[in-house]
Amino acid sequence: MSDHIDGPRQIGDPSVDLSDLFAFRNPENPGRMVLAANAFPSAGASAVFSNAAFYAIALRRASVAGQGDAAKFKTDGEEFRFSFRFDTLEPRTDGKPIQRGTCMLPGGQQLRFVVNDENGASTPDGAFRVFAGLRSDPFLLAWIVGERSLTRCPNLLQHDNVLSVVVECDTRRVLDPAKGSLFAAIVETPPVPKPPGLVTHDPARFDWIGRPEQTNLRLNNPGLAGADDVRDLWNQQTPFAIAEEFKPLFRKRLLDSLANHDMRDGRADWTPAGLAASAEVFLDDFLLFDVLKPITDSSFLEIEKSTLNGLPYKTGGGRTIDAHDFDILLTWLVNRDKGEFMQGGATSATKPASKTFPYLAPPNAQVQMVVTSVDLSAPPDQVWALIGTFGAMWHPLIAGITLTGTGIGQLRTIDTVDGKRIIERLDAIDAAQRFYRYTMISGVPAADYTGTLDVKPKGAGSSAEWRVQYWADGQPDIVVRTIISTLEKVGLDSLKKRFG
């Protein structure tokens, strides 16, 4: 899944684990280029950036150095570097600490900003604007890539958040496209240097990304059974300058992997020479974009594809936030765009991009959970006999229950003693394991509300647990939480009174 959790080092500290890199033009002003990078996959609501690493987006001017089976992109030595560095936390009286950061810009300017300030910070001349903070993860992953299978699934990153850094710059003033409009981009997290005089063995970087899925799909293809995991080794390579000694290893892995992907539809759409050329292009791992051509949701990889096909590219390539880049990439790898478009099991990420700064959608609310449990003297079967059917009347706050249908999918309409009506659907039930799960359809101001009732043995008696997870929907969370916790507590207290 893109570059999410792509090696042991990233699991050690997820805040330096880069997940995605984007390059696109400001939708309302094509004269401004936007670069964005994400880190910390599945970040929670309170996530902050590491102060021990830079989050640096680097660009180099690129050129097409070969086409067709000799496809090659060259980069020059001049680098445009946008390097974010974050401070330690500042305490605040409300208990929620604040984090500030600095972005070092090409040419040496520095911009100070406050993390999660949606306005970000701009240079006085307006040439640069930067943002850093928690956003909705825009990546859409709706495929499960197995050893031999490709299975569609719902978006595996639904409701997830990431930490984002965003830079917007005036294309003409900063990138001077007159010298060449094709660029190659990477993002990396190198460690912040220590004071001089200390001899240490720090890694050059913790993670880096060029194109999406270099590590998790191409280098670590589950179809290559028994192959070593080379992702950490890859992450230690220097962007734009992969070590010559390791190139044969990575080249072979890419070739094997691309050949495997080609055959996933049972058909060889790539010639051996084409596969070798493609491996060579992917070995130079950077995100290509042309600042003078349109970058759209479907232009991702078009520069590489056209060049491999021996044609001049037509779009700005790049990668927009809403691009279905996994599906685009998978289609290219599996059928070289000769077959059907490989649309995954979902058609959109959790939230679409915004047309305005900072472009990445605001973070998703975290799922709320209310769990109540009670230890009872009675054995589990005795407790389950009372509460273990979906229509059972045992709760003191329930005046009546009407059932519609039978088995999984069955609906229960609950009339509460204070005159409210709640409708719930049975999703799963296992009498042997003494649990059932249900979804609330209406009656509580919450979304994605799922409840589980569970009775387990505990010592000579049992333990009953009632768990509800939900998103507060239109009401302050405290209101919803109070409703749910009251339901749970009163219900389980009544069991305690009955069973001791």
Place this chain on the structure above:
Amino acid sequence: MAARPENAMARKPLTDGAIAAINLESARLQSWSRFWRAPERSALAELILEQELLTMQFRSDFGALDRLDRLASAVARADPGAAPAAIVAAQVACAAHRFEEARAALGEAQARGAPSDAVERLSLTLDQATGESLDCVLAARRRRAAQPGCWSELVPLGAVLADLCEFDEAERTYQHALRDYQDVSPFALAWVCFELGMLWSERVPVPRAEVAAQWYRAAIDILPCYVKARVHLAEILLSDGQNKDAEDLLRPALESVDPEVAWRLAEVAEAAGNAVEATTFAAAARAGFESLLARHPLAFADHGTEFYMAGGGEPARAFALARLNLANRPTLRAFEQAVDAALAAGEPLAAAELATKARQRWAGGAAFRNSSMAIWADDFQIGTNEVPRGSAHART
């Protein structure tokens, strides 16, 4: 020998401890949120397990054990016959020191085709925790630590060396771990510093409190939320009469549910002559231990023993807990603790019997000769039937 933090540990590019703690909690909550949406995703269960264990280890949030039990149940329910469910069950049982249950689940995992590396890793943990075949554990730990990229194997290797009283090599191993650490997360490095503190304060035959204190302090500098490091350092400070410093260390840790914080604060208050506060903290500590022992008796039997032998003032209860711990994990340290608890409970014959059993078990090896029981067992053998001067109880 006895390298100091400033010499041994060059400054590393570590994420600030406060940031790391916030991010761990953030990631943990988000992982649970994702897990409940798709409990069948066993990879997520493994991630949660790791995050909960970190939370328990460093923040002393023992509610993690309850949450992990819930995790194991949910995984087993989602995919009852699968190897990952059995691996998770084994890891959760191991975390709660339910070693017998953990071995059974691990056997089940192996039968279901769990990856051999995962099985070996947990099997070694279980053997090490229960003092089984430590020589074999050592050999396996050495083999694993020698593999490239296996930094995380160094700390358990150091621990098993310390268990076998190979203190010089244990220290060298921990130093190696400090030197070679290349990650940005502060948790693992703080753990190594803590283990070095333990080595110098509780494992070597002649403890060096001042060296241990430096390592505990280094652990806290790296990770201020490290409750156990605070408690251990506070113990050293208290024994040195630095009560105010001990109190300053412990107060910020009061929000954790670790009853040892309240226990040590009771000692601080007592030393300061503040009887009311001492009583309040002692009651909080007792309630904390009782709550933990009621939910996870095996996980807290050894800590409960220490408490009831000392501040808790119930030596008979301490001895009962020590026996429970010993039956669960017959390690040399568990024997030592049980002997001390027996003596504290006024049962010297039981103590002697335990010491004799320990000697039979370890056949006079270096570890046993370095233990407080060696002299006890010798004296008992020649029929003195009295508390020997060299025993841990006599020392206290």
